[in-house]
Amino acid sequence: MKARLKDVAAKAGVAPNTASTILNRRPNSWASKETEERVFKAAEELGYRPSRAALGLRLGSFRTVGLLIPDLHNPIYTTYADYLECRLREMDYDLILEHSRTDLEYEKHCLDSLLERQIDAVSYFVSDRKNQAAFLEKAKAAGKEVVVLTEALEKPLPYDTIEMDFSSGINAAIEHLLELGHRRFVFLCALAKGQEPGERPDAYRRLLSERGIPQQDCSFISCAHELSSARTAFGEFLDASKQDRPTALIAMNDLSAFGAMRAAWDRGLDVPGDLSVIGVDDIPLGDCLYRRLTTIGQPLKKMADTTAEMLLSRLEAKSAPPKPRAVRFEAKLLLKETTAPPPVS
Known part of the structure; x- marks a missing residue:
């Protein structure tokens, strides 16, 4: 049976x-040092811990941070969550997770759910800034601190921001693929349910056009975040382009790259002999494939x-909280074993 305060x-x-005043370390305690030691010893022997919720309501702090991740199955997010939890634990804060399952509608529910929990702050990966503008206002009104993680922004947000610059x-x-001699490219982008590719296709084509690659030699494919979706989407693309297949693929995360590699293998293509593949994220699993995945690491x-x-x-x-700030990190290309010169025609 769980120990109660009256048992202690x-x-x-x-x-x-008196026991409550001592255990909660209230400044108005008049108990002697001997009495305090006796109460703490009794609590330890009985396995009693004060209610963190009750303590949080009294002190105005629950010492808990909420984190929303889009995909529990993608190691990039769980690894980040593990790092964050370890750092917060050092400061005596807890971390709780919500998982939006890469679904923009369900993401709204998860963000609202976090605000209803006993937390002091929230951090999350922004998938669609317009979709989440209302949440940021709600969080601000509820007095919750916020740190958002997003791609590089042109205009700063009025919140603390971690920006990842993939450019x-x-x-x-x-440049690496062009130097190897590739001239036909395909980009594979995993999108959340309800998310549009936006300006991504035009941006990729523009990057290649500036380097002399015509638009017809730059394809863009979207898929869901599941490995099976990437495998199916790229496999169908390969089947439809047998006469003029691309020789280089850049996937917007490592898991999509894995799915694409499997689709290539299903059709008798060699990576990197027939198809060079580059992912994004540098998850540890990429180093355990039969070819270590070349990737853009964060x-x-x-x-x-x-x-x-x-x-x-x-x-x-x-005193007064600091002004919102943005810290930008740059992603870096990590050359490994899945790129090579294109096959000779």
């Missing part, structure tokens, strides 16, 4: 109010540490 008080020989990594990947631990520092600087602020 009885064991220590004090009134329940240098994407440019390095394209500094996840630095991102998580910075997120924690931003949150704690606000949650632990003794």
